[in-house]
Amino acid sequence: MTAAAPAEGRGVGPEARPTLPVARTFKVISYNILAPKYSGFNSYCPPQLLDWAYRRPLVLRELDFHSADLIGLQECDMEFFSRELGAWMAERGMEGEFLPRNVGPVPGPTEGIALLWRSSALEAVARRSYVFAEMGPEVAGLPPEIADTEPWRKLKELGEGAVLVLLRHRPTGQLLLGAVTHLFWNPAFPDVKVLQAALLCGAMAAFAQEASGAAGQAASVPVVLCGDFNSLASKRLPDSFDPQVPADGLASGVYTLLSRGSLPPDHPDHPHSRVWGPGPGGPGGGGGADASKAASGGAERFPALPMGCSGLRLTSLSAEAFGREPPLTTRTASFAGCLDYVWLSSGPGSKLAVVSALAMPYDNEDGLPSMGPSAAARPAAGGAGDFGGGGGRRDGSWRDPLADIAFRPIPDEEYPSDHLAVGGELLLLP
Template sequence: MLCQDYAKKPYFPHLSDTTEILSWINRKHRLLDEFLSYHADIICLQEVDRYGDHWRERLLKNGYESTYTQRTGGKPDGCATFWKSEKFETRQITKNSELETHEKCDLNGNVVTSSNSISKFLTNNVANLTLLKHRSSEKLVCVVNLHLFWDPSFPEVKLCQIFYTMKQTKDYLTSLSLEDIQIFFCGDYNSMPDSEVYEFLTKDSISLVECENDDGEKTFKHQITNPFGTATSLYKAVCGDEPTFTNYTKNFKGCLDYVMACNYPTSGEEKGILVSRALQILTEEQASEFEALPSIKNASDHISHAFDFDIMKL
């Protein structure tokens, strides 16, 4: 969404008139208009600030209940999940995860020991898990809304974060002994389709190369397994490939955002998701009309994903 605290001229040097494009009084209306234009039953937003004094009430007036997890460490933003109350009811209290301690993030338990190595995992990122019941079908939908670490220099941190998020989700759902759950991992992964994070999501396992920590000590070398087997990118399922970009700025253009779907086989039956349509992503010509994003037409530097789908049994 682009947190208002980060909507500043130094981050977006292509903008000449930052007042009209980046000011809160203008952006809040354009953002709300975009969110409502999709007529979505579930909305997942990242980099959300002003949730309590703006977004919660604005979307509640339009029929959405919601939950919010703010980042730790005094960060101003977080992840917010909204759902149409006429379509869904909450099945369970929302579970929030802080992806910030090495015990949670390190793939090999107590291997990371130096203070320098531990500190790089303290990124103040969060994930938000909401368990919903579809009113008409009574099917359960688990929505995990996440925002992984941004820095491209630390792919191992992002890999640890998604591993921890998926493992905690699997453990949580197992503890509830529920059946027929459809699971979505939605958000800003800050990871390209050729990254280890994407490979881990879409394959049943990934082999890690040997790494060294900041002190030159060996850290880990093993294979990690996706707790859900595999995940399917909804955009790729419809369009055949990921979009060229979902983030389009002056200094970076690439695909970082995904909606991944997992099946959770507790009843012994095969389950799946039928995706019928995907929102058409902006073309490069459209995105570059004003050189980069955000622009007078797009209030965020990221481009929205939206899908029509049916939950089904295969």
């Protein structure tokens, strides 16, 4: 048999075959940029490096370097958003939505959260902003009587919230929900942060369903949630807030809720497990099962109800890419830990896959986190050490983020914030 002659135009050899870009990818970054009015807390840093006039161009340079299509910012000064960042966005074809935090940790110029998106890649279909203090318990699937508990009363005093934008990915026409938040900072109130996270999930689930239906897409919409959650993926050493920590680690209530989809009432950070001490809003440690009233103000104790994510199934971008969370995303003179995350829809039918993740800039040659054993070596789901970090005791496999990770306190000459940006590239599946 005589071989057929090659078709005209097919004379390209294997060494000349190109690699074609995937139109279904987009890049996302979450970044707490340290609002100017909070820089006084970073007194370990030379004053000239804390000056906003020095840090502002570094923030913009870093955003340029990451060149993300979707950006979630926390501690974004409102004037900066309106002026310098507004001009920066206009030059790069980006749009944005800002939510001020009108009740913040200290007085001074207003700061808040912002969600930015590149117009050539993402089209805004619907937008909504929420303040957690203005939401009702039903948003999180909770009964109305929790409004008489101390954790809920504390939540009502705060100014945190979330920005949600339904976006259409222009190359594919697919919808996704972009969101940004910044949860309450105070480590003495993990139960209040859990309530904020549950309200956020309820708002995202309802908005995604409502907005996608109005946009003519009945299928579930994937979620990309950026934020500083002020909650550790794994705590290994006891402190004044958690005097007792299991040897294989304790995941915060917020991290457990978001990564597992629910938080049982016996978790130390669940509002039911915490008994509030005397004084205005002073929580104590975990309470006994026979405590029927909070110690402060005679308020009802939070009921022993599991907290949920309103049906959302989420996973951390960094944990998906690295097999575990980075040991730190913030580093000051006295604290280091992982507080910043990009959360993604996960589970069967998820339309998002992680293509790459932003490397960590400390003491590891390949940019992978230096915390704990690999994902394959982690204990089975259900063990205390399975929450975001590697299991195991302090035997050389785990490293203290503050004492053992060779990364200097920030801000400094290179890094303009006390937080590191996190994120990576995502693939929208058909």
